Amino acid sequence: MKSPAPPRKRNPGESRQRILDAAARHFGEAGFDGARVDVIARTARINKQLLYHYFGNKDALFTHVLERAYQQLREQESALNLDGLPADEAILALVNFTWKFYLSHPDFIRLLNSENQMQARHLKRSRRIAAINAQHLKIYRALIARGQREKTVRGDLDPLQLSINIASLGFFYLMNRHTLSTVFKSDLNSERMRRKRLAVMRDVIGRWIRADRK
Amino acid sequence: MKSPAPPRKRNPGESRQRILDAAARHFGEAGFDGARVDVIARTARINKQLLYHYFGNKDALFTHVLERAYQQLREQESALNLDGLPADEAILALVNFTWKFYLSHPDFIRLLNSENQMQARHLKRSRRIAAINAQHLKIYRALIARGQREKTVRGDLDPLQLSINIASLGFFYLMNRHTLSTVFKSDLNSERMRRKRLAVMRDVIGRWIRADRK
DNA sequence: GCGTATACTAACCAACCAGTTGGTTATAAC
DNA sequence: GTTATAACCAACTGGTTGGTTAGTATACGC
Known part of the structure; x- marks a missing residue:
């Protein structure tokens, strides 16, 4: 049984940064079409919707x-x-x-x-x-x-x-x-x-x- | 009501060639990840399975x-x-x-x-x-x-x-x-x-x- | 201490897409 | 003619994927 993730301290600046860092790495590795939004979100350790919240779309x-x-x-x-x-x-x-x-x-x-x-x-x-x-x-x-x-x-x-x-x-x-x-x-x-x-x-x-x- | 496609004259050499031509164009335009096998098959005017028949996979x-x-x-x-x-x-x-x-x-x-x-x-x-x-x-x-x-x-x-x-x-x-x-x-x-x-x-x-x- | 904007999350969805199933039919060899 | 082989096809499948829904939690202004 998995315990629910503890609520994270808010840190909008750092979350944004982490998304951009993960995106640069993954887009660089795989190219735009090869890259997966889910992979970026996972690497940045944020929820996918937060990515859409900040950046709108891929x-x-x-x-x-x-x-x-x-x-x-x-x-x-x-x-x-x-x-x-x-x-x-x-x-x-x-x-x-x-x-x-x-x-x-x-x-x-x-x-x-x-x-x-x-x-x-x-x-x-x-x-x-x-x-x-x-x-x-x-x-x-x-x-x-x-x-x-x-x-x-x-x-x-x-x-x-x-x-x-x-x-x-x-x-x-x-x-x-x-x-x-x-x-x-x-x-x-x-x-x-x-x-x-x-x-x-x-x-x-x-x-x-x-x-x-x- | 759609009439079934008339059986095509067989021409293995030409079919292969048409697949390769269509693939070169589409892979070139879209890159490997952006390209779609269905698009290649449609452009080459052959069935997708024929493409798999000749080439195995993408x-x-x-x-x-x-x-x-x-x-x-x-x-x-x-x-x-x-x-x-x-x-x-x-x-x-x-x-x-x-x-x-x-x-x-x-x-x-x-x-x-x-x-x-x-x-x-x-x-x-x-x-x-x-x-x-x-x-x-x-x-x-x-x-x-x-x-x-x-x-x-x-x-x-x-x-x-x-x-x-x-x-x-x-x-x-x-x-x-x-x-x-x-x-x-x-x-x-x-x-x-x-x-x-x-x-x-x-x-x-x-x-x-x-x-x-x- | 209350209201609200925003940071954040889990679960979901419909479209998409590489590859498969299960065939039919033309052709060539004998 | 019979048979083997390969050309050819429509319809399907199951995993994936960009994007959404519907919500909770936290910080902050007042």
């Missing part, structure tokens, strides 16, 4: 999780102090930062992947997402401009393309490491291969952005 | 679809005749080929994405996948070796990293164009932006692979 919960993930990325990026570095080295520092963020937030790339499989249907309706990402391209643009004054960075770099290049070289490697490792029979997730990958990415970006020496 | 069907997609890619890649080109230009021709393949086979990247979300659980059990991809790295390796003899390509290129770089710059752009377009408010899927992307990718790879001029 889609809205996913949107919150995505927004929070982007916010973490952009806040950390904005907190970087790159003023002491020459612009070309600062850009390489962004390569390192982006790579390390992906490595330390494995849910982030998987969440984004799932969202892209759905053609960004959640982000498209988000009213917060533009503000969250507002600083990103400005940082890149400013660095490129400074590099041109310093003559360490070539004159025709597009900040959007630079940002996409830096993201893609790391994101694709980590997201697709499962199929790549299988197809090419080599463990891309080993410490050695990960270190090598970062070196390659820095080399690729470094050679692309630098002003040509005459 | 996972096995997905595996077949994936293998076929890889096979198409690798067959076309192997059919390329790059012998007439200097090695550095031949590598850039592979950049073009890869990009065009992704563009003309939108299901391919989406299928792979879904498979990676599931940590390659289908490919890991496939016995055909290694053979299908056997030529790929050999092509890259041979081109790098020739480029070194011709002195157009630098001496320390790793074929696996080169292949991953070429794949990632295009794959990430196309797969993530939905979130990227939303976040950065610019239509990455426009003809103009797609042309620009190919130019950037050729530039990035070109600068990375070439032997340094003294």
Whole structure:
């Protein structure tokens, strides 16, 4: 015979947080369609209806999780102090930062992947997402401009393309490491291969952005 | 009152093909978890049991679809005749080929994405996948070796990293164009932006692979 | 110390969905 | 023609799942 669960102390802030944490993990592992609301509720150790009480439905919960993930990325990026570095080295520092963020937030790339499989249907309706990402391209643009004054960075770099290049070289490697490792029979997730990958990415970006020496 | 469907002419080859085509489209659109076996059967205009008759279950069907997609890619890649080109230009021709393949086979990247979300659980059990991809790295390796003899390509290129770089710059752009377009408010899927992307990718790879001029 | 908004819960439900049952019929081999 | 095999089908099943109902418990304003 099961004794009824003792009534829990109320703590709305923490309950909300626990739901978001559990949702980020489970949505990341399983993707939107593969994730189960019941699993999230159980992991967060709250009742399923509390989840619906706070977030309305599965889609809205996913949107919150995505927004929070982007916010973490952009806040950390904005907190970087790159003023002491020459612009070309600062850009390489962004390569390192982006790579390390992906490595330390494995849910982030998987969440984004799932969202892209759905053609960004959640982000498209988000009213917060533009503000969250507002600083990103400005940082890149400013660095490129400074590099041109310093003559360490070539004159025709597009900040959007630079940002996409830096993201893609790391994101694709980590997201697709499962199929790549299988197809090419080599463990891309080993410490050695990960270190090598970062070196390659820095080399690729470094050679692309630098002003040509005459 | 509905008249019973007239008995269909038997055509096992075509029925199988229609199932695979419908499955590739629907798995691509919706991902493995989002896809519905009933939808595939209806689109293929066959009975659901025929699908189970041929493929056993949803996972096995997905595996077949994936293998076929890889096979198409690798067959076309192997059919390329790059012998007439200097090695550095031949590598850039592979950049073009890869990009065009992704563009003309939108299901391919989406299928792979879904498979990676599931940590390659289908490919890991496939016995055909290694053979299908056997030529790929050999092509890259041979081109790098020739480029070194011709002195157009630098001496320390790793074929696996080169292949991953070429794949990632295009794959990430196309797969993530939905979130990227939303976040950065610019239509990455426009003809103009797609042309620009190919130019950037050729530039990035070109600068990375070439032997340094003294 | 009373009223009410909200944090929280158990039990429930209808739609959905992968896979099965239990067949019929076309085709090919002999 | 007879028989074996495989192509093909409609209807069903049982477990699952997003979301709901109907309520109790607690904190807080007054």
